[in-house]
Amino acid sequence: MGKPLLTVSSITRAMRARDLLRRHGIEAYVERVPHIPGVGCGYGVFVPSRAEEALSLLRGAGFAFPGGKDGTR
């Protein structure tokens, strides 16, 4: 996986995900995702590094990724 933008269902979820990752020492940023195939616009969490770990953490916390789990930038 490169530098994934994890697309989530809303900006609230994106910010919650970002905060969770930062609490675990993982750098994360909320970004606008202009087009998620089959979904439309939305928001995602950009994770420059430790992406697999981030994905696992978020899945464990019940996050879903409607636009795909690992859309790359």
Place this chain on the structure above:
Amino acid sequence: MIYLDNAATTYPKPPQVQNAVASAIYRFGANPGRGGHAMSMATAEEIYRTRAAVSDFFHAPGPECVAFTMNCTHALNAVLKGLLKPGDHVVVSCLEHNAVMRPLHKLEGQGVTVTSVHVTPGDNDATVDAFRHALREETRLIVCTHVSNVWGIRLPIGRITAMAHQYGIPVCVDAAQSAGIFPVFLEEDGIDYVCAAPHKGLYGPMGTGLLITACGSGLDTILEGGTGTNSLSLSQPEEMPERMESGTVNVPGIAGLRAGLAFVREKGTDRILRHELEVTRAIYRALRHLDSVELFTGEPDGAAFAPVFSFRVRGFPSEDTAAALAQQGVAVRAGLHCAPAAHSFMGTLETGAVRVCPSAFTSGRDVQGFVTALQRVLRNSQAVHKEKL
């Protein structure tokens, strides 16, 4: 002005709330959760910070459990109309505001049945038993006010919720009058839906409301529209809070709410309650010695009664009392307070009553000023009465 209409809306607002609202208009002028540009994202951050603060204050599972509504009435409508279907039964207390009773009246026309339960002030066993006895096979929800907006009667919501959950029935609490002075905790009290009015005890601006729930995805929606995400789908998003927040939210109001919450936290709900009880008791004791004043409830003690109560002047319409007080510079609210059920309970449906409610800003001088003004009103009314004779 001596402002004792805080049960309607607290006034004044703390300076930090006023500043937060003014600042938000300048700093957070773009739509949150819509665009990706800097101001839109900054606005979204402010909304999220407020969600997190509300979630923390009400001990909700997380910020996503907090939906911003137009007001508490909107939040209550969202729960009642989102949950109840024809054939369902709902149990309410006998003290409910029209924010609960009017939507239920409409739903009754669609086949929902309603049972109103008698509350016994100061006897929580009797009150909880009354709720238990009202339950039926088809009971879908209990809705109950935490504190009567007219009489200050405090309901044992934790016990009512524990009882209801034994039967698998969710509970919606109208915390309009209690949030900010009494603990209202989703997780500890097990409350399924909390509806709150930030412009009262949370010292936020008007035009803001809160629906706090971990069960929002299970509610049908009463308003659909743009949420900034999943735009290709014409179906409303399933997830909270966006499911309940179509359209642009009141950003300055929400920023003000965050400042209001910070004010309450800094002062401490315990300290605010103690202060308001002290002030309310002082007024109550002064009124108890006035022969022509009728009091209907026990002295506000914080346990059975919150720091708000209503009174009546014998032989003098409550609206006239309030109008005469207004001429003396005192702001109180008379009439039925949008709660005819609560007035029916106390036998004041025909006359209404005059409500007195302090805030964190009410001073001893305000108390003295109010009592003096009322004494003057009473003297004048007696003089008018004698003239008529």
